[in-house]
Amino acid sequence: MPIEIFYTVVPLVLVLGLFAFTARDQTILETQYDDPDVSIVAIGKQWAWDFQYNGDDQDGSDAVWTMGVQAQPAPNGDIDQASLPTLVLPVDKTVKIELRSRDVIHSFWVIDFLYKKDMIPGRDNQWSFIPTREGTYAGKCAELCGEYHSAMLFNVEVVSEEEYEDYLDTLRAAGQTGDITQYDRNSNLPGTGGNTADVVGTEEG
Numbered sequence: 001m002p003i004e005i006f007y008t009v010v011p012l013v014l015v016l017g018l019f020a021f022t023a024r025d026q027t028i029l030e031t032q033y034d035d036p037d038v039s040i041v042a043i044g045k046q047w048a049w050d051f052q053y054n055g056d057d058q059d060g061s062d063a064v065w066t067m068g069v070q071a072q073p074a075p076n077g078d079i080d081q082a083s084l085p086t087l088v089l090p091v092d093k094t095v096k097i098e099l100r101s102r103d104v105i106h107s108f109w110v111i112d113f114l115y116k117k118d119m120i121p122g123r124d125n126q127w128s129f130i131p132t133r134e135g136t137y138a139g140k141c142a143e144l145c146g147e148y149h150s151a152m153l154f155n156v157e158v159v160s161e162e163e164y165e166d167y168l169d170t171l172r173a174a175g176q177t178g179d180i181t182q183y184d185r186n187s188n189l190p191g192t193g194g195n196t197a198d199v200v201g202t203e204e205g
C-alpha cells in the first residue's frame with residue numbers, strides 16, 4: 001500500500017509541476033503587444049523569406065520590404081552570408097512579427113532567441129518580443145518544407161534605432177514600398193526575388 005501511494009503521488013507531483021512551469025512561461029511568451037513599436041510581417045516561402053516593415057497606414061501603402069532568395073554558395077563553398085535574407089530590428093523596442101507562409105508549412109526559428117513558431121498557410125501566427133542585445137543572429141526554417149529546406153536561412157540584425165531608420169530609408173529609396181502580403185508565390189531565383197517588376201508579374205487576380 002505505501003508503495004502504491006508513493007508511485008501515484010510522485011508522478012502526479014512531477015506532472016503538475018511541469019505543467020505549472022510550462023503554463024506560466026507560455027503565458028508570458030505568448031502575450032502579444034497590442035501596440036508594438038515595430039510591426040513586421042515575415043513570410044516564409046520555398047525556400048527563403050520576405051520581410052515587410054509596416055508603417056502607420058492600415059492598407060500597407062507606406063510599408064517597406066525585402067524579398068529574399070535561398071542560400072547561395074560563396075566562391076569558397078561556404079554560404080554567402082551577404083545574400084541571405086536579413087531581418088533588421090531596432091534594439092530595446094517592442095517588436096511584433098506576424099508569421100505567414102506563401103506555400104507550405106515553414107517554421108520561423110531564430111536560434112539564439114530560443115524560440116520558433118510555425119508559419120502555416122491560411123493561419124497567421126504572431127510573435128512579440130523585445131530584442132535587447134545588438135548583434136547578428138542566425139535564423140533558419142525548422143520545418144521540413146521541400147527540396148531546399150536546408151537552404152532556407154536568414155539573419156537577424158539587431159541595431160540601434162538610427163541604423164534601423166537608415167535601413168528603412170534605403171529600402172524606401174530603392175522603391176521597395178507597399179504591401180507584399182497580397183502576392184502569391186514569388187520567384188526565388190537569385191536576382192529576381194527583390195525585383196519589383198517580377199513581383200508585379202506574379203500578382204494574384
Ligand SMILES: [Cu+2]
Nearest residue numbers: 106141145152
Ligand atoms: Cu521552410
